[in-house]
Amino acid sequence: MSGDTRRVVFVSQRYPPEQGGNASRIRDTAINLTEEGWDVTVLSPVKSYPFGEFERSRAWHTRESDGEITIHRFWTWQPQTADPAFLQRLAYFALFALHALWWLLRNIRQYDVVITSSPPITTELPGIVVSMFGKPWITDIRDLWIDAAVSLGHIEAGGLPERVARRFQGFALRTADRITVTTDATTNTLEETYGSGLSSKTVLIPNGVDTDQFHPGGGDTDTDRPVVVYTGNIGSAQDLHACVRAMAHLSNQDAVLRLVGSGDVEGELKRLADDLSLNSRVKFTGLVPRETVPTILSEATVGIAPLKDTDALKYAMPTKVYEYMACGLPTLVTGGDHIEWFVRESGGGVHVENDPERIAEALDELLGDQAYRDELAARGHDYVVEHYTRDEIARRLSDELVEVVGANDATSTGLSRQHTETAR
Known part of the structure; x- marks a missing residue:
């Protein structure tokens, strides 16, 4: 690790004030990890989702703070219609992934581990590259994005986009140090689709809820108007x-x-x-x-x-x-x-x-x-x-991060010693 401070970077396509379960989950997890002693940085695009709800930004890179969390936002294509075309969505995903990769490579000594949140699968590109430079990488699979896209008719079953996406996803899963999933059924599907052996490095980290924020009471139920x-x-x-x-x-x-x-x-x-x-x-x-x-x-x-x-x-x-x-x-x-x-x-x-x-x-x-x-x-x-409280789930994730970083440090130390002995 980097001194006494443990540093983790999240790569997420969405982060509040953007809407959606993944945006809020990333924020809650990041907050809870800071309480576990982690220095947390989030890489995310300029505010874009839901599409058309935010004004287009011309800023290439901005830095924000959310409590103890540091957020770097990068320019990407920002669709302005509620249901944008495939190419507009692809530009939104791909441009952010490239900018996140650029930041990670420039700051590669400033963090200990990277977590990429998928969907979309394009967030895994930065993880693949930094892992080639020896950085531990966890790919966090929240949804089976390709399966859903095919099932809902967004991409053609068996077509070129699906085949390319499947190859990329399979390579990413085999490359990652850990795979985290929200349900056991996800693990089974990944193995069926991308080959056996993935379960040995797949860890169940379910969704959860901040029970300090979400709890009974605080509103008046109108019994005459359910x-x-x-x-x-x-x-x-x-x-x-x-x-x-x-x-x-x-x-x-x-x-x-x-x-x-x-x-x-x-x-x-x-x-x-x-x-x-x-x-x-x-x-x-x-x-x-x-x-x-x-x-x-x-x-x-x-x-x-x-x-x-x-x-x-x-x-x-x-x-x-x-x-x-x-x-x-x-x-x-x-x-x-x-x-x-x-x-x-x-x-x-x-x-x-x-x-x-x-x-x-x-x-x-x-x-x-x-x-x-x-x-x-x-x-x-x-x-x-x-x-399913998010603080307990964050503790489980923190334990996985410590293990992944520790294994990487041990490997690096072993290689360094081997190199020294060979030189002698």
């Missing part, structure tokens, strides 16, 4: 279309679906709500400050986390589920093998098929039974507090 809340990215992986349609089948005509956030399909959902004459019962808040989310959850009646039912998303576990349960919200989920297992294991929610009528039936049952909601809320809260 609220079903969704928070986060309004994108194509979420089956929010089914949720909007479910409102037309709901027996409880007073209930409101509140969609908190922004994303690629927000416009489609607004048009759907208008077509179904649901404008008074489906509310779009747009982006809100992160610190207001716990209060929004505390004012809600039920939290909803709908994933599309595809093979590419069976492993997924949205951060919002932990946040709902930490705030004492009974939770309704769809899709995904892992998310179904989680709500059953925790006892904090229910899983239903991706069908508007089934979603409506489950919501009617939840909204009509206060005792049932209270029981689910208590179970879910206790479960995430016991198993």
Whole structure:
């Protein structure tokens, strides 16, 4: 290590005030690592996401502070439409990766270990290169980005973009010193796709929740107007279309679906709500400050986390589920093998098929039974507090970082001694 100070650099495509589960997770993890004694630096693009929500920046490189965290932001292409074309997205990802690589190479003596957060897979490029210079590198796989892109029709199955991406991803996984994943199902899929042997260096570091920030209370629930809340990215992986349609089948005509956030399909959902004459019962808040989310959850009646039912998303576990349960919200989920297992294991929610009528039936049952909601809320809260607090997860990550850096130091010392003995 560098003296007595342990230094880690995160390479992340998003960081607050940008929205999304990954942005908030990186920030929470970084804060908790500083409490574990790490000097934390984050490399991220200029504020860009959700696309079109931020003014374009001309600054090539700026430095900011977030408490004890140092943030370096680099210029990249900033799409200004909600659903940009493939080439615009590629420019957004690739230009940042190149700038992050430039910074890492120029400052290679100033840190001990690098963590790259994927998606997108382009963040792994800087990790690959610095690992060739002897720096330990952990690739943090939050989502199976290529699988999701193919499944959702963003890239053609078997086409050149997929083949190139698969080769790159496979090389990155084999090169990394460690692979961290959020679910065991992710490990299984990686081995099936990219070959056996990866599990020996893969570590489970699940998503979690800051229970100091997300906890029951802090808001007034309007029992005359029950609220079903969704928070986060309004994108194509979420089956929010089914949720909007479910409102037309709901027996409880007073209930409101509140969609908190922004994303690629927000416009489609607004048009759907208008077509179904649901404008008074489906509310779009747009982006809100992160610190207001716990209060929004505390004012809600039920939290909803709908994933599309595809093979590419069976492993997924949205951060919002932990946040709902930490705030004492009974939770309704769809899709995904892992998310179904989680709500059953925790006892904090229910899983239903991706069908508007089934979603409506489950919501009617939840909204009509206060005792049932209270029981689910208590179970879910206790479960995430016991198993999924972000400070505990950060300690586990810190232990992995210490081990990776220590192994690298031992290897470097051994090579140095071998070189000295050979010279003699």
